[in-house]
Amino acid sequence: MLLEIIATTVNDAVTAERHGADRIELITGILEGGLTPGIGLIEAVREAVSIPVRVMVRPHARSFCYDAEDVAVMLRDIRHIRAAGGLSLVTGVLCADRTVDEELLGRLLEAADGMEVTFHRAFDEIPDQLEALDVLSRYKQITDVLTSGGKATAPEGAERIAVLQRLSSIGHQPAILAGSGLTAVGLKDFLEQTAVGRVHFGSAVREDGNPLRPVDPGRLEAVRQILNFWKR
Template sequence: MKVEICVTSADAAKIAEQAGADRLELCAELAVGGITPSPGLLQAVRDAVQIPVHVLIRPRSGDFTYTEATFAQMLADIAYCRKLGFEGIVTGCLKSDNQLDHDRMRLLAEATGELHLTFHRAFDRIPDWKQALLDLQSLGVQTLLTSGHARSAEEGLPRLQALVKSAECGIMPGGGIRLSNLDAFLNKGFEAVHLSAISKFPEEASVDLPLNTPGLLREGIPLLPDAELIEALIAQLRSDLK
């Protein structure tokens, strides 16, 4: 069973490689579940490590239903990752009712080409997991990252074991895996385990003017600007300039 470490920087990638990780999942903004890394971060990690790196292609936080423009961005990001020589892509696409978006996943799989394709934890939102598994395998998905439709992989272990028995692709538990519960996942037929391995949180320095906005964190429909509000603001600004 392989150990896949989720990293968000070149420094983290080097630490994981030196500690013996089998491969990395590279993303940005782990606090929101991960999004696509920037070109600079992609290049830095490509230059920093030798072990396989699978890149998360998720253009924003929130749900997994994307507009045409955002989906085009995903395809462009995959093309760039292939150009840099990464070994795998981690991605996923759902419809607004949380069913698998089969047509778009086919396009993502075609764009991934010969690279290793992992479908990420969007799987845990799909109601009919048995049919979704068959569909994903037919599209060429090689690894399924999932918590077993539970808040953590440990809670979802019964479903994870059922997936192993049903799947032809590899099953990779992820979500709350740590040293203290690793034994529960051993010798169960899993391809790999997925974790960030962050065990120590440095004490935060006092910040008088924090830049984060916790109220903007959303798991569902993405936040968009209000066109009427923008128009009203611009109208007022122009009025004041007269």
């Protein structure tokens, strides 16, 4: 059972590793849903932890459709992240009709040069998620799809997530990474309903559940214990 934790600082990442995280999603702009962090933070986190780190590549929070200037920034960011070494990516790109922008996705993956990628919650704006999962399955670099099942929170989207998980299990790729609104309370029921093997936590493992506060060791350990029990 993989537990991914959002980090916005080096201390977040270190605390997450020490208290049960399997992987870090490194971002800035947490209130905007996550934006690309600076290269200084990226390098410092990579040096501070030994668990995998996936870095957000998202130049702004206006939409998941990008113009030529945005794309140039994204490609430059990917090159810098790749040069730092030992990292993976998180990104998501849509066309105006809210389908996967395969042309741009292909360019980003080419720039990533083999780095593993999570397609983030841009996926939750896609009307036909089942078709979109099939599209993303054609790209072997995309190992995860972060989703709340098209709803505001993963518990609300549990029924859809269960369907996506079954399809993912049949095809073996990409894995469904359930996120948004998950907490320790109700987590066992959510896991039973969806059968997901990967979960993503942000505010729920921070002090007072506040996205702008540091990662809380006690809250994180409570989630880890539930996942360990479920794994058995």
